[in-house]
Amino acid sequence: PAPRTVLLTGAAGGLGTLMRDLLPSYGYELRLLDLRPIEGEPDAITADLSDRAALREAVRGVDAIIHLAGISLEASFDKILASNIEGTYNLYEAAREEGVPRIVFASSNHAVGYTPRPEAGDPLIPIDTPHRPDTFYGLSKSFGEDLAQLYWDKHGLETVSVRIGSCFPEPSSVRMLSIWMSPADGARLFHAALTAEDVQHTVVYGSSANTRLWWDLSTARALGYEPQDDSEPYAEKIVAEHGELRPGVEAHAYLGGHFVNDPPIWPY
Ligand code: NAI
């Protein structure tokens, strides 16, 4: 049966807020969880991913989980370890113990961030390109994808790992013209990931059908995802402001963009 009650972790965040607006129209009843309280949502669960008892209770009885909670940019290894690596493990354990059948995991393009971006005319980046994290943050997403594979192989817990590009109301850089996922397409993709049959562990790129797309959306489309948006209408203004991506500039050379060379707190 199609999932109805869905736990949304990271519900206070940017993407969580967008999805709280968009997913109910697909018929889901969302249970919300975040470290931070959410204004206007008195029933939201305020809990840290380190709190195993709270997670066990939070996942009890849901049909699926969309796991967005975690640090969403580069940070010290210790912080990434606690929130993204141990936190994601704690959530998977709670789901396994409570028999939740499926998780949609917010992976990131930064799991493969050191992959050179395709030049015009090059083939699209395939989904089975090797992990090449560009940060400790990206490394935690590579870990999450492997954890998801383990929980499928060992426990039969299904996951769709979505390597999200940039999901914001509008693209704001030249790189984002290639990897942007409109919020409406994000909701379409999460809906497909929740409802497709027999996903086992499927990894997909998460973006709109951008004219300047860098990666192969076929595994996402195989779930039933039909993207409706394209960043190209924003291109003229963004390119006029920033210029096209330039050869020889490190931050322009890889999928991960500036994450390869300017994490804000490097060196650790
Ligand atoms: P965000 O930083 O706005 O939201 C993350 C939320 O997780 C925050 O509300 C935060 O309080 C919560 N959180 C952090 N650590 C926690 C912990 N230990 N326990 C409980 N809650 C915790 O990030 P955003 O942009 O909403 O991203 C959501 C997810 O999607 C993240 O996992 C991020 O890595 C991933 N992602 C997002 C992309 C985007 O374009 N927005 C791109 C690629 C991946």
Ligand code: 15L
């Ligand atoms: C991510 O993984 C981040 O969570 C998001 O804030 C953006 O920086 C995005 O990647 C990106 O690559 O633009």
